[in-house]
Amino acid sequence: MKKxxxxxxxxxxxxxxxxxxxxxxxxxxxxxxxxxPFADQLIFAGILLIASQVLIxxxxxxxxxxxxxxxxxxxxYENIPFAIFASFIFLCIVYFSKQIEKxxxxxxxELIIGLISLAFGYYIQQLIS
Numbered sequence: 001m002k003k004x005x006x007x008x009x010x011x012x013x014x015x016x017x018x019x020x021x022x023x024x025x026x027x028x029x030x031x032x033x034x035x036x037p038f039a040d041q042l043i044f045a046g047i048l049l050i051a052s053q054v055l056i057x058x059x060x061x062x063x064x065x066x067x068x069x070x071x072x073x074x075x076x077y078e079n080i081p082f083a084i085f086a087s088f089i090f091l092c093i094v095y096f097s098k099q100i101e102k103x104x105x106x107x108x109x110e111l112i113i114g115l116i117s118l119a120f121g122y123y124i125q126q127l128i129s
Contacts, residue, residue, distance in 0.1 A: 011099060018093055019062065022069070059109070063094055
């Protein structure tokens, strides 16, 4: 029995939540209100995320970007159910990335890049405010 087409699309749709398009969408939304500390954190983290993609060959960055988005949006909303849901989606991104195309070493590399980027975004924003 063949899987319905929608089941084949779900993994890529979930991974796309770590895309640059979605990342910029969240940043622009944060700038509209403006939610400056939140936007600044994302922008500073994004600077390192961009640098990592330029400097590291074959770094797609979906996991790194989604880690930063989950962390900063969870802090911003201060809502435990949202944080749990966002964390679940992040774990799905990691799982589907492994299923679709990534090696464990690439996943680990992206996790480290994501952690460094979110720490950079968090602490730099704290220093300037």
